[in-house]
Amino acid sequence: MQQPELIPHLFRTEYRKIVTVLCKLFGIAHLEIAEDIASDTFLAASELWGLKGLPPNPVAWLYTVAKNKSKDYFKHNSIFLQKVAKEVSYTADSSMEIEIDLSAKNINDSQLAMMFVVCHPCNPVEAQIGLALSLLCGFGTDEIAGAFLTNKESIYKRLQRAKQKLREEKIAIEQPSPAKIDERLPAVLMTLYLLFNEGYYSASNDAVLRKDLCLEAMRLTYLLVENEQTNKPAVNALLALMCFQSSRFDARIDAQGELILYEDQDAKLWDSELVEQGKYFLNEASSGNTISKYHLEAGIACMHTMQEDSPEKWEGILQLYNQLLIIEYSPVAALNRTYALAKANGKEEAITEAEKINLTSNHLYHSLLGWLYTNIDNAKAILHLQTALQLAKTPSDKKLIGEKIRKLRD
Amino acid sequence: MKDFLFVFRMDESKMPKASPEEMQANTKRWMDWIGSIAAQNKLTDRGNRLVPSGKVLKPNNVITDGPYTEIKETIGGYSIIKADDIDEATEIAKGCPGLLFGGSVEVREINAM
Numbered sequence: 001m002q003q004p005e006l007i008p009h010l011f012r013t014e015y016r017k018i019v020t021v022l023c024k025l026f027g028i029a030h031l032e033i034a035e036d037i038a039s040d041t042f043l044a045a046s047e048l049w050g051l052k053g054l055p056p057n058p059v060a061w062l063y064t065v066a067k068n069k070s071k072d073y074f075k076h077n078s079i080f081l082q083k084v085a086k087e088v089s090y091t092a093d094s095s096m097e098i099e100i101d102l103s104a105k106n107i108n109d110s111q112l113a114m115m116f117v118v119c120h121p122c123n124p125v126e127a128q129i130g131l132a133l134s135l136l137c138g139f140g141t142d143e144i145a146g147a148f149l150t151n152k153e154s155i156y157k158r159l160q161r162a163k164q165k166l167r168e169e170k171i172a173i174e175q176p177s178p179a180k181i182d183e184r185l186p187a188v189l190m191t192l193y194l195l196f197n198e199g200y201y202s203a204s205n206d207a208v209l210r211k212d213l214c215l216e217a218m219r220l221t222y223l224l225v226e227n228e229q230t231n232k233p234a235v236n237a238l239l240a241l242m243c244f245q246s247s248r249f250d251a252r253i254d255a256q257g258e259l260i261l262y263e264d265q266d267a268k269l270w271d272s273e274l275v276e277q278g279k280y281f282l283n284e285a286s287s288g289n290t291i292s293k294y295h296l297e298a299g300i301a302c303m304h305t306m307q308e309d310s311p312e313k314w315e316g317i318l319q320l321y322n323q324l325l326i327i328e329y330s331p332v333a334a335l336n337r338t339y340a341l342a343k344a345n346g347k348e349e350a351i352t353e354a355e356k357i358n359l360t361s362n363h364l365y366h367s368l369l370g371w372l373y374t375n376i377d378n379a380k381a382i383l384h385l386q387t388a389l390q391l392a393k394t395p396s397d398k399k400l401i402g403e404k405i406r407k408l409r410d
Numbered sequence: 411m412k413d414f415l416f417v418f419r420m421d422e423s424k425m426p427k428a429s430p431e432e433m434q435a436n437t438k439r440w441m442d443w444i445g446s447i448a449a450q451n452k453l454t455d456r457g458n459r460l461v462p463s464g465k466v467l468k469p470n471n472v473i474t475d476g477p478y479t480e481i482k483e484t485i486g487g488y489s490i491i492k493a494d495d496i497d498e499a500t501e502i503a504k505g506c507p508g509l510l511f512g513g514s515v516e517v518r519e520i521n522a523m
Contacts, residue, residue: 318442319438321445322444323445325449325453326444329449329451329453333449334448334451356446357449357450
């Protein structure tokens with residue numbers, strides 16, 4: 001890798017590790033100091049590497065500089081050191097020398113502990129995702145703004161507020177006890193699930209950024225799988241879901257960046273390796289006797305990786321949607337269930353059911369009815385698609401619906 | 411929206427002996443019906459099935475094996491759904507697959523304590 005690309009790359013992979021390790025050492029109250037030291041380290045790298053060329057081992061160089069900067073900071077801020085030393089249990093020796101452990105193990109442990117801090121329910125979910133992107137994934141404010149389709153300033157404010165909240169609540173950066181894990185894990189999984197969805201379904205046109213979000217969500221979920229304490233069935237189910245979904249990442253976007261609907265995708269572009277990984281984690285998820293919504297969604301995603309369209313496939317999908325809706329209602333699940341119902345039980349029954357779910361302000365609802373009435377009552381189909389067109393917000397949605405209306409009129 | 415209890419009753423003696431395929435088809439009918447209620451966001455609690463045998467305790471420590479000697483229909487299960495009024499709840503109950511096999515649904519508004 002050439003130097004101009006190396007620093008942004010290392011920033012993405014190493015910044016978060018340095019911040020997390022330092023922050024775990026200092027405590028959440030000093031999060032900004034950890035961030036400042038990590039930023040200074042990268043500033044030094046971009047200045048020195050440009051002048052003197054790359055060091056033999058850039059990552060080791062970064063860690064050494066981060067350690068030295070931390071120690072310098074302590075020397076010049078004895079008050080800080082006294083405060084931190086009180087909080088850092090094992091450094092309270094006579095020399096007051098702080099040991100900074102940037103070993104792979106401590107990095108992973110720190111990231112895992114930080115995940116529970118970032119996903120703490122004291123912050124709203126959107127802020128949790130922002131914090132995760134900033135602290136656990138090393139995303140810059142402009143990248144986070146790009147993912148949320150908002151401006152840098154509001155993301156900056158959102159992150160500041162969220163960090164302030166963590167300080168106020170004095171959230172400890174530690175892996176929760178086994179008893180606490182069961183209580184806190186659902187919130188962590190929900191944030192990772194939403195982080196993944198932000199990438200998978202985001203309206204942002206930046207395909208690279210969107211894929212990065214998905215990969216980061218998968219990396220963090222994998223951290224949970226790797227740790228014995230957090231390697232729970234629901235975690236494996238969530239990772240399986242992510243694997244199945246991302247197996248279609250390249251097939252669902254065409255060369256112009258436009259979305260390709262599932263039924264029009266070239267199945268040859270589905271990533272079979274990710275499908276296999278998904279099946280592995282789904283199998284791992286099948287221990288225990290609780291079925292989470294991630295199990296059901298992973299099951300649905302797994303059935304979607306079957307290329308042939310058969311009544312059995314859609315019957316299986318329908319039953320999984322039934323169970324999913326029984327656990328937790330969502331409009332999207334209700335719409336998808338109705339689609340599966342049409343495929344499994346026929347369009348007539350699905351039309352009756354669609355009229356009952358009554359999501360009239362949702363463009364997808366009218367698109368669904370447009371599809372259901374196609375070849376049964378085309379005039380009604382066109383009426384629904386026209387309503388869908390009025391309600392649709394993004395240009396790509398409007399284009400897809402417009403094409404359907406044209407086809408029906410021909 | 412109010413909560414309504416559905417009490418599913420059936421006459422065990424009248425139930426035909428079902429083949430595995432018929433039992434599977436029946437499970438599908440129930441799941442599609444409950445799924446339909448859930449898709450309308452009107453399911454409060456899917457409830458449970460009840461084991462057919464039971465005991466009934468009466469004053470003076472009189473214990474009998476279930477209420478079956480007096481009533482032909484036994485309670486097979488229950489669910490709790492949401493509806494605006496008893497008429498809407500009854501309308502929803504019309505889809506119950508138990509009705510196809512001579513069963514009944516009792517619809518009762520829950521008077522929350």
